[in-house]
Amino acid sequence: MATIDKKMKMMTLDQMKDKDIGKVGTPERDKYEFDLRMEVLGDMIKSVRKERNLTQEQLGELIGVQKSQISKLERNTKNVTIETILKVFSALKANVRFSVEMNESEFKVV
Amino acid sequence: MATIDKKMKMMTLDQMKDKDIGKVGTPERDKYEFDLRMEVLGDMIKSVRKERNLTQEQLGELIGVQKSQISKLERNTKNVTIETILKVFSALKANVRFSVEMNESEFKVV
DNA sequence: ATAAATGTTTCCATATAACTCAACTTATTG
DNA sequence: CAATAAGTTGAGTTATATGGAAACATTTAT
Numbered sequence: 001m002a003t004i005d006k007k008m009k010m011m012t013l014d015q016m017k018d019k020d021i022g023k024v025g026t027p028e029r030d031k032y033e034f035d036l037r038m039e040v041l042g043d044m045i046k047s048v049r050k051e052r053n054l055t056q057e058q059l060g061e062l063i064g065v066q067k068s069q070i071s072k073l074e075r076n077t078k079n080v081t082i083e084t085i086l087k088v089f090s091a092l093k094a095n096v097r098f099s100v101e102m103n104e105s106e107f108k109v110v
Numbered sequence: 111m112a113t114i115d116k117k118m119k120m121m122t123l124d125q126m127k128d129k130d131i132g133k134v135g136t137p138e139r140d141k142y143e144f145d146l147r148m149e150v151l152g153d154m155i156k157s158v159r160k161e162r163n164l165t166q167e168q169l170g171e172l173i174g175v176q177k178s179q180i181s182k183l184e185r186n187t188k189n190v191t192i193e194t195i196l197k198v199f200s201a202l203k204a205n206v207r208f209s210v211e212m213n214e215s216e217f218k219v220v
Numbered sequence: 221a222t223a224a225a226t227g228t229t230t231c232c233a234t235a236t237a238a239c240t241c242a243a244c245t246t247a248t249t250g
Numbered sequence: 251c252a253a254t255a256a257g258t259t260g261a262g263t264t265a266t267a268t269g270g271a272a273a274c275a276t277t278t279a280t
Contacts, residue, residue: 041192044210051212055226069269071228078267079193081237082151094212100154102161102204165256179239181258188237191267 041085042076048092049074062091151195152186158202159184172201 049059049070056070063070072078073088089096159169159180166180173180182188183198199206 041208048210048212056228057226065268066270067227068229068271071226072268075228077229079191081189081191081267082195083189084268085192089210092212094210097209097211098151099207099209100158100199100204101207102158102202166258167256175238176240177257178241178259181256182238185258187259191237194238 041080042074045070045088045092046074048089048094052092054092059088059091063087151190152184155180155198155202156184158199158204162202164202169198169201173197 049056052059054062055067056074057067060067060070070088073080073084086096159166162169164172165177166184167177170177170180180198183190183194196206
């Protein structure tokens with residue numbers, strides 16, 4: 001099992017919100033990663049969309065859906081499927097990563 | 111934006127398969143992370159389940175579904191929802207992480 | 221203050237994910 | 251090699267995610 005080092009820029013949700021609200025002129029955002037909990041998925045979409053300077057309607061056009069659909073996704077009104085997630089972030093030219101971490105100790109068969 | 115260092119043990123899919131097939135006695139597996147592409151989700155479930163020494167039926171019981179359902183999830187027959195992913199890995203006491211990485215340069219509005 | 225743009229909500233249809241049950245196949249093991 | 255256990259498959263049901271249309275609300279200009 002290989003052990004690697006990964007250096008990444010992380011953003012908290014608060015920082016994300018800061019971005020959404022203001023600070024549009026931030027320059028050095030060439031590449032970074034969000035670390036995300038599932039509940040925040042909608043915020044992630046919104047955040048990346050804003051980063052791309054797109055309206056919901058424009059993002060919708062890229063994917064082929066109405067703006068209302070984007071709104072719903074961003075507001076977590078539904079329990080999204082993987083396909084949808086990929087579709088959206090792919091349109092936003094963002095790479096999606098999914099990781100699973102298990103710690104042996106915790107587990108106990110009931 | 112904070113920059114942090116994260117050291118993690120990574121596993122390739124091949125290594126995962128090695129584990130599934132043989133090598134059950136591997137000891138120091140206290141904590142590690144899988145790096146995963148969406149298409150491999152089913153393999154991830156299977157891999158973690160085996161790690162926990164559970165049958166599909168047992169995992170099913172933990173979640174409250176039939177073994178056939180687990181089989182289908184592991185074999186990627188459906189386009190799974192987030193809720194399902196979380197339900198499964200939560201039963202397996204595994205932490206799920208989701209991350210989005212965007213690189214500014216690539217994007218061009220069509 | 222009004223208009224235009226952007227985002228939200230509701231109502232609705234349709235596709236499909238989640239699931240069961242039962243029959244089947246493929247390992248395991250006594 | 252039988253049994254038994256473990257996993258797979260198919261048919262059918264139910265719940266719900268996806269999506270459109272249009273009306274509504276909110277924000278951003280002018």
